[in-house]
Amino acid sequence: MIRFNAGGHSPQYLCSMKGSPGFKNALYYTHDHEWINFQGAAAYVGVSALKLTGIKQIERVEFDRSADMKRAGDLLAIVHSGNNKIPVHMPVDGEVLTYNQELSGDWRNMLLQQPERNGWVAFIFPHTLYEQSGLLSPEQYQEMSRPGF
16 A cells, blocks of 8 residues: 655645645546646545536535545545435545545535635545546636537
8 A cells, every 4th residue: 555655744745835936736537527736746526516416506515535545537525415316436546645634524515616726525546646647737627528529
């Protein structure tokens, strides 16, 4: 099993480093509308605005804490809105370091307001640095998301 060595820093500290100089910002998408933003050796994972289209209010976000080690496609969370249950999957193989606890409380609608910025669901350590296999660049994702594609 691979364990993340954060150099003595907590996942919360590393999460606060998002967007800091020195972290490479590399955003990619899955065909199922999740996103991953590589930030050095770790990455943020979330759900795209397109997957949340039509959702007006999020009632709750349920995190799947069944295992820290997850494979690409494994469930990370379920977003509940009325009768809708929107699954959020792991985009790459890796270890979940922490979940965005702010989504459990009053900030859960951050997913609707800023899904690809502050609306991250999990902070992970990918098994392979900058693993892009099966992922789409922002340009490819935009092309795929066009009506009639």
